[in-house]
Amino acid sequence: MRRVRYESTGGPLFPEDVPVPEPGPGELLVRCDAVGVTLPVVRKVTEAAEPIPLGGEIAGEVVAVGDGATRFRAGDRVTGLCFGHGYADFAPLREDMASPIPEGASAVDAVTLVRSGLVALGALEAARPEPGETALVTAAASGVGHLAVQLAGLRGAARVVGAVSDPGKADFVRALGADEVVTYAEPGWGDPVDYALDAVGGDLLTPAVAALAPGGRLVAYSSGGGTIHAYDLLVGAKSVIGFQMARIARGKPEVYERWRQELWRLFAEGSLKPAVHEEFALEDAAKAHAVIESRSNLGKVVLRPST
Missing domain, CATH: 3.40.50.720 (NAD(P)-binding Rossmann-like Domain)
Structure with missing residues (x-):
């Protein structure tokens, strides 16, 4: 599979071929259909002392389930915050960070709407x-x-x-x-x-x-x-x-879930309309970061590993 990484602070992003990871205990393995690009991740690339995994918001289909993960199964569509390598064709996602994508919503809708x-x-x-x-x-x-x-x-x-x-x-x-x-x-x-x-x-x-x-x-x-x-x-x-x-996600999961349901309700009724600035192929992650760095985006910037 393809995965994007970099080797030094501020260094160029580049795709590499690596084995598909196995989900660990309590994890889901997700085939990434959409990845949200965020300012905090962009800043870490340019500011962190050591290279970090490019994680963040992912959405797609569960293809494998790790030991102890019971809420989802292969074939379910989920979105959530990946703390490992998320700029990839497949990414591990902690089950406690995952939530279902409702019918009628796409993976792009999910990464545009949920975390932001x-x-x-x-x-x-x-x-x-x-x-x-x-x-x-x-x-x-x-x-x-x-x-x-x-x-x-x-x-x-x-x-x-x-x-x-x-x-x-x-x-x-x-x-x-x-x-x-x-x-x-x-x-x-x-x-x-x-x-x-x-x-x-x-x-x-x-x-x-x-x-x-x-x-x-x-x-x-x-x-x-x-x-x-x-x-x-x-x-x-x-x-x-x-x-x-x-702090809310860790300490008040019931509030986190209530807010998430509210967002999907507003989306379903057409009151809340997430906007996508542009969708980039995975190998164009550097271009997506450049849009965020230049503050030129109108709405969400999204990577599409499947394109």
């Missing part, structure tokens, strides 16, 4: 939104952000502002339901909002806090770091909430 949607919905829940409040979503055209824009509207936001890096993304974000679109370079981001969902971090934290109305809440779920000055929170009685999906 869980992060978007979880960040929104952390903001404790009330109907009629106003919302700001940074990285509004990203794999997570484009779902967060839609979810904020579905939760009753009276006004949703999408913040993007490039004005060329404005039409895409408005088509998602955003009432306004601003760029990071603008000196002001319009009227203040009640809550903001920030996926960027870094230097963007200061203007994101400034965009909050008195008493506003900023949910930070970026891996980009950054610093917030306490005085900027004090003068407006604002607050910052950190959100991490791993």
